[in-house]
Amino acid sequence: MVGGNSTKVSGAGESPSRHPLATRFASFTKAVAKPANVLFTILITFVGLTAITFIIGRVMPADPVLAIVGDRASKDVYEAMYLKLGLDKPLLQQYWIYLTNVVQGDFGKSIMTTRPVLDDLITYFPATLELASVATLVGILVGVPMGVAAAVRQGRLTDHIVRIIGLFGYSVPIFWLGLVALLIFYAKLGWLPGPGRIEVYYDGIVAPTTGFILIDSAMQGEWEIFRNAVSHLILPSAMLATFALAYIARMTRSFMLDQLNQEYIITARVKGLSETAVIWRHAFRNVLIQLITIIGLTYASLLEGSVLTETIFAWPGIGQYITKSLFNADMNAVIGGTVVVGIGFVGINMLSDVLYRLVDPRARR
Amino acid sequence: MSDKATTVPAAAKQGLKAWLLSNSPGSMAHARCQRMYLNWLVFSANPIAMAGLLIIGALVLGATFAPLLTSGDGIEQHLADRLQPPSAEHWFGTDELGRDVYERIIWGSRITLYIVGLVGIIVAPLGLIIGIIAGYVGGWVDNVLMRVTDIFLAFPRLILALAFVAALGPGLENAVFAIAITTWSPFARIARAETLTIRKSEFIMAAQVQGASTTRILLSHIMPLCASSIIVRLTLDMAGIILVAAGLGFLGLGAQPPLPEWGAMISTGRQFLIDQWWVPTIPGIAILVVSMGFNLLGDGLRDVLDPRSGH
Numbered sequence: 001m002v003g004g005n006s007t008k009v010s011g012a013g014e015s016p017s018r019h020p021l022a023t024r025f026a027s028f029t030k031a032v033a034k035p036a037n038v039l040f041t042i043l044i045t046f047v048g049l050t051a052i053t054f055i056i057g058r059v060m061p062a063d064p065v066l067a068i069v070g071d072r073a074s075k076d077v078y079e080a081m082y083l084k085l086g087l088d089k090p091l092l093q094q095y096w097i098y099l100t101n102v103v104q105g106d107f108g109k110s111i112m113t114t115r116p117v118l119d120d121l122i123t124y125f126p127a128t129l130e131l132a133s134v135a136t137l138v139g140i141l142v143g144v145p146m147g148v149a150a151a152v153r154q155g156r157l158t159d160h161i162v163r164i165i166g167l168f169g170y171s172v173p174i175f176w177l178g179l180v181a182l183l184i185f186y187a188k189l190g191w192l193p194g195p196g197r198i199e200v201y202y203d204g205i206v207a208p209t210t211g212f213i214l215i216d217s218a219m220q221g222e223w224e225i226f227r228n229a230v231s232h233l234i235l236p237s238a239m240l241a242t243f244a245l246a247y248i249a250r251m252t253r254s255f256m257l258d259q260l261n262q263e264y265i266i267t268a269r270v271k272g273l274s275e276t277a278v279i280w281r282h283a284f285r286n287v288l289i290q291l292i293t294i295i296g297l298t299y300a301s302l303l304e305g306s307v308l309t310e311t312i313f314a315w316p317g318i319g320q321y322i323t324k325s326l327f328n329a330d331m332n333a334v335i336g337g338t339v340v341v342g343i344g345f346v347g348i349n350m351l352s353d354v355l356y357r358l359v360d361p362r363a364r365r
Numbered sequence: 366m367s368d369k370a371t372t373v374p375a376a377a378k379q380g381l382k383a384w385l386l387s388n389s390p391g392s393m394a395h396a397r398c399q400r401m402y403l404n405w406l407v408f409s410a411n412p413i414a415m416a417g418l419l420i421i422g423a424l425v426l427g428a429t430f431a432p433l434l435t436s437g438d439g440i441e442q443h444l445a446d447r448l449q450p451p452s453a454e455h456w457f458g459t460d461e462l463g464r465d466v467y468e469r470i471i472w473g474s475r476i477t478l479y480i481v482g483l484v485g486i487i488v489a490p491l492g493l494i495i496g497i498i499a500g501y502v503g504g505w506v507d508n509v510l511m512r513v514t515d516i517f518l519a520f521p522r523l524i525l526a527l528a529f530v531a532a533l534g535p536g537l538e539n540a541v542f543a544i545a546i547t548t549w550s551p552f553a554r555i556a557r558a559e560t561l562t563i564r565k566s567e568f569i570m571a572a573q574v575q576g577a578s579t580t581r582i583l584l585s586h587i588m589p590l591c592a593s594s595i596i597v598r599l600t601l602d603m604a605g606i607i608l609v610a611a612g613l614g615f616l617g618l619g620a621q622p623p624l625p626e627w628g629a630m631i632s633t634g635r636q637f638l639i640d641q642w643w644v645p646t647i648p649g650i651a652i653l654v655v656s657m658g659f660n661l662l663g664d665g666l667r668d669v670l671d672p673r674s675g676h
Contacts, residue, residue: 041515048516053528060532171604171657173611176631176649179638183646187639304521308612322524323616326531338528345521 049342054098057335107336112328117336120321126211127197128317132302134237139244139298147252151260152279162249169246178239178312195314198229236313240305244298251294259283289360296352300345407669414665420658428474439472439625448641458643469625470651476626477655480541480610481603487545489599492552497587500560517550523609530618540619544609555598559591593670601663604656611652627652
């Protein structure tokens, strides 16, 4: 009776009615059917990712050497870099060298920080991951109940309100919303702290073991810093969560509607089960599985969506790193950041697909 | 296209309505008009869709008649009037160079439409062609084309656009190119899916038997049938395109000053946020309203053109 649902998720790529995000990994969902296919898809995607970043970094700039050494470099430095980049070799061989470097985690050195790009990325990535994780969590905790409520009260006031909130979440430019929120809650009301991850005077007290400031400060018993970090997280994560909850609520609503129209729901009602039991124990259970894919998509998109949020809130994450490097013409750093976010993006989506297969007994066959 | 019905004088309406609703259309054109009219009836009965149409209509009108709606060009500076709050004279106040924010919003709508239009013109045909070729020809061509599409689908869109602009240098045209290259792939998938469902139909076979070339079948039999899905998707994507474009503009990678691009206006207005709130706030509202308009319009069009999706 519910057999059509797994195909609905995987078939999303073909339907123009779905939100753009849902189409992205539809092909993967299908591919995961066979482990060999998964590996192949990952491989192809990785080769594609590196090929495109290679083209962006090495082929598209008029003079990639100049982009790295700057126009005041002496002729010797220029020549040395020219040879180091292997620009005298054929293009395919250049790509091969680039690919082997990337596989070894070698993205070259950043001009801005003079450190290897990989080290920078390791420093900056946890901040982004922390922000995206908290925002996804908020999105789930708010979005799922909203979607369920809208489906249960379809066509009534609750449904309309959820629809309007969702529409707002899709349509609002996050960077602008962040500015307005800072204006209201920081500048005018003074309820919440301004930009940054923690107050400046707390800097350097907590040793970065995991890089997640919430975890680190809690582990080291620095509860004052923990509270401070939480208060700094509220605004940026709320901004990101706006988009997340809009998407999650919309999908939850349509999944729930699918389930509530099934015959087994009528059976449950006829049996005399309470409405709570029908909604949460029967319908929602089946929705849960489909939601995993949606949450994966959301999480991955927040990883990318944090670029603009980080700029607004001076959040020392990978998005800010990429944009700062961009303005310093630091191509190595930009490319390295792009590859890492790309891999994270693809990885999370793969993971959610695998999880989906594990949780849904029908998909295992 | 379909608002023909509303522009007809009241007297002629009776006859026209009967003509549009008659059960036996006399010609192909007649049938087509009827189809359009029926679609319009469904569409106009949907208040949400009409709200979207209204917003986008206002955007197009504003962009077209910008010289009539404003007294300047949105770029000229009046330093004596800098940072004036909203008033009868300056509806949305003035910015740090004394430029009227209302005028800049109106002129900025041209840039928004330019970006959205150009991306649409590049992306829809590109995706359509790749999709119908992959779907119709099949075999290894399908495999190769769809793998390439998958790679682009798998990319984080804003980051990739950022990297492209970083390599090409900031500017409006480069931003359009970067957005287009990260947007075309879903269209290829949709077109392919549509093609697969009709490729084995009898009318295609009939055309093949009559000796129609592959190109002819693709262009005049398959492509028109994919159009409605593509249009719906394009409208829904417009909102996303506007947000990415505004994001690039905000980061200083899109349209360059003094052009009144909305995202760039927020970016330069940022420093006046606390004391002159209107400078960065108003352009943000403009972006929000327009992208909401496209979302509403897309939802409405989907209900009309793609009844299968059900609602």
